[in-house]
Amino acid sequence: VVVVGGGFAGLNAAKALRRAPVELTLVDRTSYHLFQPLLYQVATGILSEGEVAYPLRDVLRRWDNARVILAEVDGLDLERRLVHAAGSDGRRHELPYDSLVVSPGARYAYFGHEEWERFAPGLKSLEDARLVRSRILGAFEAAELDPDPAERSSWLTFVVVGAGPTGVELAGQIAELARGPFRRGFREIDTRDARIVLVDAAPLVLGTFDPRLADRARRELERMGVQVRLETAAAGVDGRGIDVRLADGSHDRIETRTVLWAAGVQASGLAAELGRAVGAAVDRAGRVAVGPDLTLPGHPEVFLCGDAMSLDGLPGVAQVAIQQGRHAGRSIAARAAGRPAPGPFRYRDKGSMATIGRLDAVCEIRGVRLSGFLAAVVWAAVHLTFLIGFANRLVTMTRWTAIVFAGRRAQRAVELGRREVRGHAP
Amino acid sequence: VVVVGGGFAGLNAAKALRRAPVELTLVDRTSYHLFQPLLYQVATGILSEGEVAYPLRDVLRRWDNARVILAEVDGLDLERRLVHAAGSDGRRHELPYDSLVVSPGARYAYFGHEEWERFAPGLKSLEDARLVRSRILGAFEAAELDPDPAERSSWLTFVVVGAGPTGVELAGQIAELARGPFRRGFREIDTRDARIVLVDAAPLVLGTFDPRLADRARRELERMGVQVRLETAAAGVDGRGIDVRLADGSHDRIETRTVLWAAGVQASGLAAELGRAVGAAVDRAGRVAVGPDLTLPGHPEVFLCGDAMSLDGLPGVAQVAIQQGRHAGRSIAARAAGRPAPGPFRYRDKGSMATIGRLDAVCEIRGVRLSGFLAAVVWAAVHLTFLIGFANRLVTMTRWTAIVFAGRRAQRAVELGRREVRGHAP
Numbered sequence: 001v002v003v004v005g006g007g008f009a010g011l012n013a014a015k016a017l018r019r020a021p022v023e024l025t026l027v028d029r030t031s032y033h034l035f036q037p038l039l040y041q042v043a044t045g046i047l048s049e050g051e052v053a054y055p056l057r058d059v060l061r062r063w064d065n066a067r068v069i070l071a072e073v074d075g076l077d078l079e080r081r082l083v084h085a086a087g088s089d090g091r092r093h094e095l096p097y098d099s100l101v102v103s104p105g106a107r108y109a110y111f112g113h114e115e116w117e118r119f120a121p122g123l124k125s126l127e128d129a130r131l132v133r134s135r136i137l138g139a140f141e142a143a144e145l146d147p148d149p150a151e152r153s154s155w156l157t158f159v160v161v162g163a164g165p166t167g168v169e170l171a172g173q174i175a176e177l178a179r180g181p182f183r184r185g186f187r188e189i190d191t192r193d194a195r196i197v198l199v200d201a202a203p204l205v206l207g208t209f210d211p212r213l214a215d216r217a218r219r220e221l222e223r224m225g226v227q228v229r230l231e232t233a234a235a236g237v238d239g240r241g242i243d244v245r246l247a248d249g250s251h252d253r254i255e256t257r258t259v260l261w262a263a264g265v266q267a268s269g270l271a272a273e274l275g276r277a278v279g280a281a282v283d284r285a286g287r288v289a290v291g292p293d294l295t296l297p298g299h300p301e302v303f304l305c306g307d308a309m310s311l312d313g314l315p316g317v318a319q320v321a322i323q324q325g326r327h328a329g330r331s332i333a334a335r336a337a338g339r340p341a342p343g344p345f346r347y348r349d350k351g352s353m354a355t356i357g358r359l360d361a362v363c364e365i366r367g368v369r370l371s372g373f374l375a376a377v378v379w380a381a382v383h384l385t386f387l388i389g390f391a392n393r394l395v396t397m398t399r400w401t402a403i404v405f406a407g408r409r410a411q412r413a414v415e416l417g418r419r420e421v422r423g424h425a426p
Numbered sequence: 427v428v429v430v431g432g433g434f435a436g437l438n439a440a441k442a443l444r445r446a447p448v449e450l451t452l453v454d455r456t457s458y459h460l461f462q463p464l465l466y467q468v469a470t471g472i473l474s475e476g477e478v479a480y481p482l483r484d485v486l487r488r489w490d491n492a493r494v495i496l497a498e499v500d501g502l503d504l505e506r507r508l509v510h511a512a513g514s515d516g517r518r519h520e521l522p523y524d525s526l527v528v529s530p531g532a533r534y535a536y537f538g539h540e541e542w543e544r545f546a547p548g549l550k551s552l553e554d555a556r557l558v559r560s561r562i563l564g565a566f567e568a569a570e571l572d573p574d575p576a577e578r579s580s581w582l583t584f585v586v587v588g589a590g591p592t593g594v595e596l597a598g599q600i601a602e603l604a605r606g607p608f609r610r611g612f613r614e615i616d617t618r619d620a621r622i623v624l625v626d627a628a629p630l631v632l633g634t635f636d637p638r639l640a641d642r643a644r645r646e647l648e649r650m651g652v653q654v655r656l657e658t659a660a661a662g663v664d665g666r667g668i669d670v671r672l673a674d675g676s677h678d679r680i681e682t683r684t685v686l687w688a689a690g691v692q693a694s695g696l697a698a699e700l701g702r703a704v705g706a707a708v709d710r711a712g713r714v715a716v717g718p719d720l721t722l723p724g725h726p727e728v729f730l731c732g733d734a735m736s737l738d739g740l741p742g743v744a745q746v747a748i749q750q751g752r753h754a755g756r757s758i759a760a761r762a763a764g765r766p767a768p769g770p771f772r773y774r775d776k777g778s779m780a781t782i783g784r785l786d787a788v789c790e791i792r793g794v795r796l797s798g799f800l801a802a803v804v805w806a807a808v809h810l811t812f813l814i815g816f817a818n819r820l821v822t823m824t825r826w827t828a829i830v831f832a833g834r835r836a837q838r839a840v841e842l843g844r845r846e847v848r849g850h851a852p
Contacts, residue, residue, distance in 0.1 A: 057611030185483030
């Protein structure tokens, strides 16, 4: 069995195969499982990379039937059942499989404007998080130095595109940064003058949440000073600002040095390639329409999970990926043991949650709606439970305590002379 | 007062001026004070960047007389008393001063072979630490994948050049990595086969320590499997190995993909420029001969501290920088208050210490020599004391506990497709 990708889907597929009579190879282009739900905290200086990136080797350490390979998968041969990969040793490798799980993840979609990416980084990888952090903190640093009032206000303007959980959490954290004890370090600027704009083409923030919670989140963001501009779409991004198109078709421009992207999803090209090879439907986001058991049409030995597949309009969230990975793993295990397959995949929505400010969140768990402090506590408990590693939990709790009681963000390294810091110098 | 550099010297100069009737500007090209003595732990996966990089703004937050500027100093005008700097806002800035403290730090010296640097990174900045970590962990990953036995052994060979504290600690930690629970994650290789070679042109490791402790350290390293090759100088480094010259003049070659550099020191070019401008002696390492009060000859308003100066053969260690920064700050404070200057700088050697293995260290404190477990405890206590920030101390303790009891290193992110990972692909 070969599993492509060590994200939520891949890791859970591997876990389901732990005791199965198979030889498992997990291939990833990074050495770690990334806990994406907390990546925004790395980008805003609360957590360090180690807390959200757990070594895959440590997860599979005690499993005799599993190995991990650091390699980039760049082709699949469905006929000969081979995975082609460029290894970290600089060589090409061919990995034969009987069963295959494809869960390579996704990145943000720029609606056909890939050229916006360099001005508006997304938040999908550790490197992204480092870049976003440098952009945010570097903008405050530059504002402190820049003598020109117009430039200063452009440095102090932050635009977040996309009002899903990541966008909401990012905007909320920038507002916290600007309002918290962080501001006392500056002399020339009052960081509370920072203008944070959250832009989305949809008419709601947190569109997948219950409308009452979504409304609660929007009001709370506004109370924190975030300008929420809904029914407003990005129409152009450059190094000096962003053009937006309003609902009535008119355009507006926001002068800013910092645009952050949290909108749309584009599946890894690997999935689309597979889909086209077998003539399956591939949607605009590059996701392949799979059978009810998550397999590629005509190839019961190939499973597509998470952002790689489309099925019944399931959203691209961690819970779907986790449950799909587990389902694919169990199906393969059953087949290997000669047991009947577990049948079609059924998604059990366990709820969704997002933090807004420091001690504020919105949660929706099995129909129960929570908001405010209690929701923040539930949010923290759930995220600590899903983090891997006892020391990571302890460190994360320490960092959260430091934030709550002292507003201290420890991860604030900015270096001069790197592209990240200079903002978007051509 | 302008202080150039937020390292040990600059930070302590600023601290000594906290209550002085002066306006203080601290200029650095990074936003943080780097705790260099623990940088090797970032490079070997124990600590994260946040623990060793404390925001300068947080240090100076409550001081009404001080400000921090993120800028690169690239020139000094002694006549007009101006510091020229390229700011993080993309503009040029001129900072006037009455008193100036120059402590821009240093980097490793490649003995005139700067071209070795890309094959043999040093360990002076956070970015270096990330690069070194990627090289070390990436080499194990590549060894796991590479089918060629000769290549595999080249990936599993690690050469550290320079047997001062950093080199000894780095070699010891790589040995710990290879021997610890880390190894259980690999299937194709036994990480204990890793060959770690510590090379130095001098006849001793830890040359500045008491010879008995130095000998103890060498024996302990050898017991851990590190090959210590003394009186052996680097004669050439490329992407495939290192040529060394032995004491008898003969040459030898070690095939390796990972050479790490911890030898020699080259002061920032700023100091040498200053020295030449006033006709002062500048040594081969770029350090300027200063007066007994640390001032530039003929310029009692300019202090040079740490790696920027040479005086009485003082070594380039943290303790010297700390005490010199404090001395410069106090001298300026006394002058501003109209009090007599504190006179010539006098160094008080508080001792030196280095860790070897997991629970092993050598310490020399005011003439008392310690080694083994007790020394490791003293080492840990001293380093925790000097770390800035309560949460950082707590997190560091957690990470150390995880290492001691479980051998767990949390910071192990390696990504494919970056120069760091591929090793030294041309």
